[in-house]
Amino acid sequence: GAGVSQSPRYKVAKRGQDVALRCDPISGHVSLFWYQQALGQGPEFLTYFQNEAQLDKSGLPSDRFFAERPEGSVSTLKIQRTQQEDSAVYLCASSLGQTSFSTDTQYFGPGTRLTVL
Amino acid sequence: GESVGLHLPTLSVQEGDNSIINCAYSNSASDYFIWYKQESGKGPQFIIDIRSNMDKRQGQRVTVLLNKTVKHLSLQIAATQPGDSAVYFCAENWGGTSYGKLTFGQGTILTVHP
Numbered sequence: 223g224a225g226v227s228q229s230p231r232y233k234v235a236k237r238g239q240d241v242a243l244r245c246d247p248i249s250g251h252v253s254l255f256w257y258q259q260a261l262g263q264g265p266e267f268l269t270y271f272q273n274e275a276q277l278d279k280s281g282l283p284s285d286r287f288f289a290e291r292p293e294g295s296v297s298t299l300k301i302q303r304t305q306q307e308d309s310a311v312y313l314c315a316s317s318l319g320q321t322s323f324s325t326d327t328q329y330f331g332p333g334t335r336l337t338v339l
Numbered sequence: 340g341e342s343v344g345l346h347l348p349t350l351s352v353q354e355g356d357n358s359i360i361n362c363a364y365s366n367s368a369s370d371y372f373i374w375y376k377q378e379s380g381k382g383p384q385f386i387i388d389i390r391s392n393m394d395k396r397q398g399q400r401v402t403v404l405l406n407k408t409v410k411h412l413s414l415q416i417a418a419t420q421p422g423d424s425a426v427y428f429c430a431e432n433w434g435g436t437s438y439g440k441l442t443f444g445q446g447t448i449l450t451v452h453p
Contacts, residue, residue, distance in 0.1 A: 281440075
């Protein structure tokens with residue numbers, strides 16, 4: 223079975239451009255997470271979806287960051303007016319996550335490496 | 340906020356040796372802990388997890404130990420192989436209504452020499 227996939231794998235953007243990063247979770251997984259990983263650091267939580275509902279967006283660093291999951295499967299993380307400090311690997315993870323208290327295993331995708339020039 | 344940290348950023352071992360990677364956590368409310376392995380250019384890969392009502396859990400060649408008294412977590416890898424070379428992260432789930440989001444430590448680079 224396919225794991226979590228992300229596209230593009232690499233994205234280079236000029237400062238000020240908008241970017242859209244896609245995540246295809248494992249089929250049937252209710253929960254979807256986005257994390258940001260700076261070079262040499264551990265991933266940091268950005269936002270969480272349970273089906274199509276965005277239940278936690280406390281980790282989004284600014285209002286330039288926006289995520290959606292309109293049909294409860296594929297998710298898109300959009301960054302508007304990119305800045306150099308947005309350069310990082312953006313990781314998507316999914317889990318069965320049937321409840322808000324879930325501790326189901328999170329399976330990660332390969333990430334999208336964003337470089338803002 | 341509270342976070343998970345690691346004692347050692349790098350660890351070098353010889354093939355066949357046992358490896359121990361340590362992690363300290365500070366959130367006493369955390370009820371679930373996970374170790375992930377991350378190879379270059381890849382996403383984190385689940386290795387093993389442990390819940391706060393346990394103090395030891397074993398997998399294939401790996402053992403996780405949890406000491407809640409001193410808030411310490413460790414990953415033991417038996418008979419380390421070159422393929423084990425990677426960055427290892429511990430992560431914690433703060434429990435309650437945190438929706439399962441994870442807080443990761445900085446990571447330990449494990450290098451296995453043939």
